[in-house]
Amino acid sequence: MSKHFKVNTSTYEAGVKIAKFVPIYYFLLIAKNIFDRYLGRLPVEESxxxxxxxxxxxxxxxxxxxxLLLKTVSAGLLALSELHATDDEEKSTEVF
Incomplete structure (x- = not known):
């Protein structure tokens, strides 16, 4: 998705942020799952x-x-939809 946002100049910043956040998110998710599995093996006395x-x-x-990812993707999608809306308006005015 970050590559899709990096194509347009209006959504480039959102694409860069997504490219930074996604690897951090998945690394933390995997590390947290490992911690949780370790905690599940601990005796109850060590609560x-x-x-x-x-x-x-x-x-x-x-x-x-x-x-932050949700906010960035939403902002990028809004900018992308506005860009497509202006493109559609320009194409429709050229036809008439």
Whole structure:
């Protein structure tokens, strides 16, 4: 999707942001899943440790990155739809 946004100058910035956020998001998601599997193997007596805290912080960071991705994609799609709307209007005025 970032390549699609990088084609137009009006959506280039959104494409760059998406290209930065997506690898970070997936890296954190995989790391968090590994932490969660490790935490699932711990005995119940060790119910709180710093690894739990790291897992909760990773959840929060994943949520923030997801919101930033959603905001960036929405802004890029709006700019892209406006660009296509102006192109369609120009084509329709050329016909008449």
């Amino acid at each position: 709180f440790s710093s690894i739990w805290f790291i897992s909760f912080v990773a959840d929060g960071i994943l949520i923030l990155i997801y919101i």
